[in-house]
Amino acid sequence: MIDWAKLWNSFTFQFIDKGGYKEVLRGLGATVQIAVFGLIIGIIVGMFIAIIKVMPKYNFFAKILDKFAVVYVAIFRGTPMVVQLLVGHYFLRPLIGWTCDPLIEAIVIFGLNSGAYVSEIMRGGIQSIDVGQLEAGRAVGLTFWTAMFRIVIPQAIKNIIPTLGNEFITLVKETSVASFVTVLDLYRAFEQIGYASYSFLIPYLVLALIYIVLIVIITIGVKLIERRLKKNERKN
Amino acid sequence: MNAKIKSDEIVLSVKNLTKNFDKLEVLKGIDIDVKKGEVVAVIGPSGCGKSTFLRCLNCMEDPTGGVIMFQGENLVDRKVDINVHRQKIGMVFQQFNLFNNLTIIKNITLAPNVVALGNLRKAKCKNFFIKFANLFRKKDAKKPLIEIKQTKKEIKKANEEKAYALLKRIGLEEKANAYPSTLSGGQKQRIAIIRALAMDPIVMLFDEPTSALDPEMVGEVLDLMKQLAIDGMTMVIVTHEMGFAREVADRVVFIDEGRIKEESAPAEFFSNPKNDRLKDFLSKVL
Amino acid sequence: MKKFLTAILAAVLCVCGCFGLTACSDTPTVKIGAQTGTTGYMFASYLKGTEAKAYQSPTLAVTDMQNGVIDYVVTDKAVAQNLVDKIEGIKMIDVALTGEEFFGMAVDSTQTELLAQVNAFFVEKAAEINAIQTKYLTGDEANYVAVPKNVEVTGATETLKIATNAEYAPFEFKQGEDFYGIDMEVAKLLAEYLGMNLEIVDMAFSAVVTSVGTDGIDMAIAALTITNDREENINFTDAYYTNSQVIVCLEENEALDDAGVLMDILAVLCANG
Numbered sequence: 001m002i003d004w005a006k007l008w009n010s011f012t013f014q015f016i017d018k019g020g021y022k023e024v025l026r027g028l029g030a031t032v033q034i035a036v037f038g039l040i041i042g043i044i045v046g047m048f049i050a051i052i053k054v055m056p057k058y059n060f061f062a063k064i065l066d067k068f069a070v071v072y073v074a075i076f077r078g079t080p081m082v083v084q085l086l087v088g089h090y091f092l093r094p095l096i097g098w099t100c101d102p103l104i105e106a107i108v109i110f111g112l113n114s115g116a117y118v119s120e121i122m123r124g125g126i127q128s129i130d131v132g133q134l135e136a137g138r139a140v141g142l143t144f145w146t147a148m149f150r151i152v153i154p155q156a157i158k159n160i161i162p163t164l165g166n167e168f169i170t171l172v173k174e175t176s177v178a179s180f181v182t183v184l185d186l187y188r189a190f191e192q193i194g195y196a197s198y199s200f201l202i203p204y205l206v207l208a209l210i211y212i213v214l215i216v217i218i219t220i221g222v223k224l225i226e227r228r229l230k231k232n233e234r235k236n
Numbered sequence: 237m238n239a240k241i242k243s244d245e246i247v248l249s250v251k252n253l254t255k256n257f258d259k260l261e262v263l264k265g266i267d268i269d270v271k272k273g274e275v276v277a278v279i280g281p282s283g284c285g286k287s288t289f290l291r292c293l294n295c296m297e298d299p300t301g302g303v304i305m306f307q308g309e310n311l312v313d314r315k316v317d318i319n320v321h322r323q324k325i326g327m328v329f330q331q332f333n334l335f336n337n338l339t340i341i342k343n344i345t346l347a348p349n350v351v352a353l354g355n356l357r358k359a360k361c362k363n364f365f366i367k368f369a370n371l372f373r374k375k376d377a378k379k380p381l382i383e384i385k386q387t388k389k390e391i392k393k394a395n396e397e398k399a400y401a402l403l404k405r406i407g408l409e410e411k412a413n414a415y416p417s418t419l420s421g422g423q424k425q426r427i428a429i430i431r432a433l434a435m436d437p438i439v440m441l442f443d444e445p446t447s448a449l450d451p452e453m454v455g456e457v458l459d460l461m462k463q464l465a466i467d468g469m470t471m472v473i474v475t476h477e478m479g480f481a482r483e484v485a486d487r488v489v490f491i492d493e494g495r496i497k498e499e500s501a502p503a504e505f506f507s508n509p510k511n512d513r514l515k516d517f518l519s520k521v522l
Numbered sequence: 523m524k525k526f527l528t529a530i531l532a533a534v535l536c537v538c539g540c541f542g543l544t545a546c547s548d549t550p551t552v553k554i555g556a557q558t559g560t561t562g563y564m565f566a567s568y569l570k571g572t573e574a575k576a577y578q579s580p581t582l583a584v585t586d587m588q589n590g591v592i593d594y595v596v597t598d599k600a601v602a603q604n605l606v607d608k609i610e611g612i613k614m615i616d617v618a619l620t621g622e623e624f625f626g627m628a629v630d631s632t633q634t635e636l637l638a639q640v641n642a643f644f645v646e647k648a649a650e651i652n653a654i655q656t657k658y659l660t661g662d663e664a665n666y667v668a669v670p671k672n673v674e675v676t677g678a679t680e681t682l683k684i685a686t687n688a689e690y691a692p693f694e695f696k697q698g699e700d701f702y703g704i705d706m707e708v709a710k711l712l713a714e715y716l717g718m719n720l721e722i723v724d725m726a727f728s729a730v731v732t733s734v735g736t737d738g739i740d741m742a743i744a745a746l747t748i749t750n751d752r753e754e755n756i757n758f759t760d761a762y763y764t765n766s767q768v769i770v771c772l773e774e775n776e777a778l779d780d781a782g783v784l785m786d787i788l789a790v791l792c793a794n795g
Contacts, residue, residue: 019698058314099737135296136333136428140347140435141323150346154337182725195581195689196697198608 002201010197011206020193027189028210034106034185035172039118041111042171043164046118049073051148053119054126069119076116082177084109089181106178114171121163125156158229165222169215186210245272247439247470248293253302253312255288262288264494266302270439270472275465277481277502278474280491281517286474289491290443293472294318294325307438323351326432326440330448332424334416334431341412344399344431345392351435352391359384395434402430406460422453426460433464440464442473478522482506490514552791553592555583559728561747562596562767565619571792578726579689580770584609587772594791595770598745600659602770604691607661615769615778617787624761628742630735631757640741640759643715651762654707658692668700669710673720681719684709685734686744687727693745696724705743708762731756 014020052069055062076084088109092098098105129152137147157164179188190207194200248270255263262285270276280286291297293304295311295318304311306321335343359382370378386394403409406426416424425445432440442461446454458480465471465484475481481488481502488505490498490513498511506522509515551573556563558576567574577583580597584605587595597605602614629637644651657665686705688696694703701722713720723739734742734756747765748758769787771778781787 014697019700022699094736130331130333132329132331132333133335136327136329136335137347138319139294139296139322139325139327139329140432141319142347142350143319146350150350151335151337158337180726182723182729192688192696195579195695198581198605200582200585 007197007199007202010199011193011202014193014197018196020189020196023184023189023192024186027184027186030103030178030184031172031175031186033103034110034175034178034183035168037107038110038114038171038175039164039168041108042114042118042167043122045112045115046120046122047153049115049119050122050126051145051153053123055144055148073116073119076113077120081110081113081174082180084113085177085181102181102183106175106181106183110171110175110178114167117167117170118164121160121167122156125160125163126152128159129155161226161229162222165218165225168222169218172214172218173211243272246270247272247306248472249303249305250293251303251305253289253292253304254300255285255292255297256300262494263292263299266491266494266496268489268496268499270470272470273468274487275471275473275485277485277488278472278491279476279478279481279488279517281513284492285494286491287443290441290472290474293441294322294327296327323347323435324438326435326437328425328428328432328440328442328445330444332416332421332428332448334424334428336416339413339415340403340408340419340427341396341399343416343427344402344434345395347431348395348398348434349392352386352395353388356384356386356388356391399434402433403427406430420453421449422456425449425453425457429457429460429464437469439470439472442471442475444474444476446475446477476521478506478518490517492517552594552793554594554596554791555586555592556580556596557583557727559731560597561620561623561749562598565767566596569788569792579687580605581689584612584770587612587770593771593775596767597770598765599768600692600765601690601745602768603659604661605770608691611773612770613773615771615781615787617768617781617784618766619769619784619787620767623747623765623767625745625763625765626748626758626761628731628734628746628752628756628758630740631755632735633740634757636740637757637759639716640712643712644760644762647711647715650711651708654711655704655763658704661692666702667707667710668697668702669706669720669722670700671722671724673710673713675714675717675719678713678717678719681721682709682713682716682741683721683723683737683739685723685725685730685739685742687730688722688724689727690745694743704763705745709743 015024049069049072052062052065057063057066079087085106088105089102093105126148133151133155134147137151138144142150175185176187178185179191187207190203191200194203197203246269250266250268253263253266254261266289268276278286278290288297292299293311295304299312302312307324309316309321311318311321334340335346338346363381363384366379366381373379400409400412403412408423408427411419411423411427416427419427429440429445445461446457449457454477458477461471461473461480462484473481473485483502485502487499488502489496490505490509490511492511492513498505498509498514506518509518551571553573553575554566554569555575555577556566557580558578563574563576566572575583575586575592577586580595580601583592583595583597586592588609588611595602596619599614599616599618606612606614627640629640656662686694686701686709688694688701688703688706690703692703694701694705696702701724706722709722710720723733723737725733727744730742730744731746731752732755733739742756745763745765746752746758748761752758769778777790778787781790
């Protein structure tokens with residue numbers, strides 16, 4: 001039989017009295033940082049990869065870029081997040097003599113991974129914009145990239161905000177494997193409390209609850225952004 | 237229109253223009269010279285290639301073969317910078333294609349600003365290098381700097397004033413800060429026309445400009461186009477509006493099966509067609 | 523076509539079902555859990571007629587034992603004693619499973635001077651080290667000293683960066699933000715002795731030994747047993763603790779209660795082999 005009272009007591013003892021909450025806050029900070037900066041990097045990288053895939057391949061250089069984009073997406077969509085982190089940590093790090101904080105390393109790898117997925121989202125977004133928009137931009141003398149960035153991309157992003165929000169949610173949940181490369185994230189903080197209190201039951205339940213709350217907050221945030229953007233469109 | 241002064245200067249010269257889509261030959265050899273100030277109407281049955289022909293003129297479709305001489309360069313040649321030439325070829329689309337994410341005033345000033353500011357940046361860069369190289373040159377061998385006539389702010393202001401003037405001309409200046417989604421089709425198309433005008437084009441191409449409009453709005457667009465013709469703009473118009481063609485065009489061209497089958501002044505074209513297919517087409521349309 | 527496909531699907535399901543049943547009806551082997559990469563795990567995997575399961579730490583192994591996933595846990599004696607004190611319903615069988623094993627600290631193989639200094643430290647500070655060990659082995663919690671992640675030593679210019687796996691009470695464990703344990707307090711003492719600041723990097727046990735020499739990590743202090751294959755990549759200091767492996771099992775499991783020596787235990791565990 002599970003002695004809830006005792007388990008709860010040892011949990012709160014570790015969490016409050018022994019300062020476990022400080023590590024939880026630190027872990028929460030790491031999780032949020034990885035997710036937010038990872039998404040930002042992902043959007044930037046994804047935008048470029050998407051445009052490379054969409055642009056007319058007139059010269060040799062464009063063709064090379066396209067092949068590169070295909071390989072990039074295949075690598076990052078074809079391997080699990082954990083594997084990417086481990087390869088980054090145990091192979092890339094010594095190879096290029098990278099000596100930064102593991103948190104930065106995690107942000108970069110999550111960002112690159114996210115970039116691959118966002119590029120597909122962005123590509124769909126770009127292709128959903130009427131081709132006439134790009135044509136009109138080019139007909140008036142703008143270069144392909146200028147027309148893309150000033151006319152098509154802004155409209156595409158508005159359309160893909162809900163999907164980007166989903167990507168962000170996925171990213172937040174995926175950060176739980178960052179502890180594989182010694183980053184102190186939310187999951188690791190609770191794991192430590194579990195060790196210190198010799199029971200993992202309550203720590204992991206609380207961890208799950210916190211993740212749910214985080215995701216709900218993000219979902220509401222995305223809906224608000226969507227609504228504001230739609231309002232702007234109807235402005236006269 | 238016969239009242240304006242015409243010149244014999246050829247602004248756009250097309251020789252043996254061909255266009256294939258994979259195996260399908262759409263244009264089989266078009267030859268045409270467009271003179272300055274001339275209004276050329278292009279008519280023909282659907283699928284004859286008239287829209288393709290128009291879109292080849294500014295390389296929205298890449299021609300498969302032939303020569304298009306504009307501003308002294310062959311636009312078909314891949315090495316030619318088409319963007320520079322497109323700045324002087326205005327295009328008006330059937331679906332208007334106003335930039336939905338920008339206000340009307342920004343729609344009109346976007347391209348002029350981008351182009352002018354780009355040139356400004358290039359001039360400043362060149363000046364930097366000239367100044368640097370001049371340090372090593374003797375006094376009388378020093379190269380002069382490129383004159384910069386306007387600052388960034390002045391450029392933007394000038395372009396905005398020009399845009400407002402254009403809007404005023406069509407009576408839509410109160411819509412300057414509106415978004416395209418709030419306007420009617422006729423308003424959108426007229427704004428699309430002045431958006432093209434803002435770049436001071438040498439020739440304007442119209443791809444069935446009134447085909448997507450409700451009947452009551454066709455008139456206002458045609459009136460604007462008529463005004464442009466009177467003002468001396470060189471225009472190539474693909475259209476189904478025979479009345480407009482008869483009234484405004486200097487020359488009417490009939491394209492069928494990828495070739496020009498008949499070409500003459502409107503009076504002769506409509507009252508005395510020689511080509512059988514044209515006779516057939518006109519009998520169905522008029 | 524549809525009927526053919528349904529027939530194939532049914533056949534595949536039947537075959538899978540048969541496999542499943544046969545797997546379940548195997549005579550149950552004794553399952554022993556141990557921390558991955560430890561000498562205890564190696565012991566468990568060599569026993570005939572048993573199945574060894576790897577865990578990230580002994581605490582997780584014990585939790586699984588309580589949930590019935592495994593039957594026994596093999597771990598270091600001091601760790602076992604601590605687990606038995608802190609968790610209800612388990613007991614330790616006080617029979618040494620292996621000969622004497624010794625703990626050493628792993629030092630980056632390029633830092634021979636540091637190695638010499640640490641060995642000297644063991645000799646000079648033997649009394650303090652013993653006091654710390656006794657404190658933890660007797661469970662004198664009131665006197666535990668917290669060791670933060672970064673310890674500043676007055677007048678220190680360099681930092682001693684050590685790797686550990688803080689899931690191993692009483693040697694190294696974490697409560698809140700601070701580290702506790704024999705190894706941790708000795709590490710602090712060592713840093714003060716060397717006149718260096720201390721930085722503790724906590725990581726998975728499997729990463730601890732390989733991390734020495736990378737990212738500026740000078741030593742690994744993690745209750746490491748001195749073994750030959752570990753010595754290929756790092757240099758061990760002299761031994762600072764004598765250890766043996768023992769078995770932990772559930773209180774109600776009486777199978778090993780009469781065991782006095784290793785042979786008795788093997789007789790019980792390997793009965794199915």
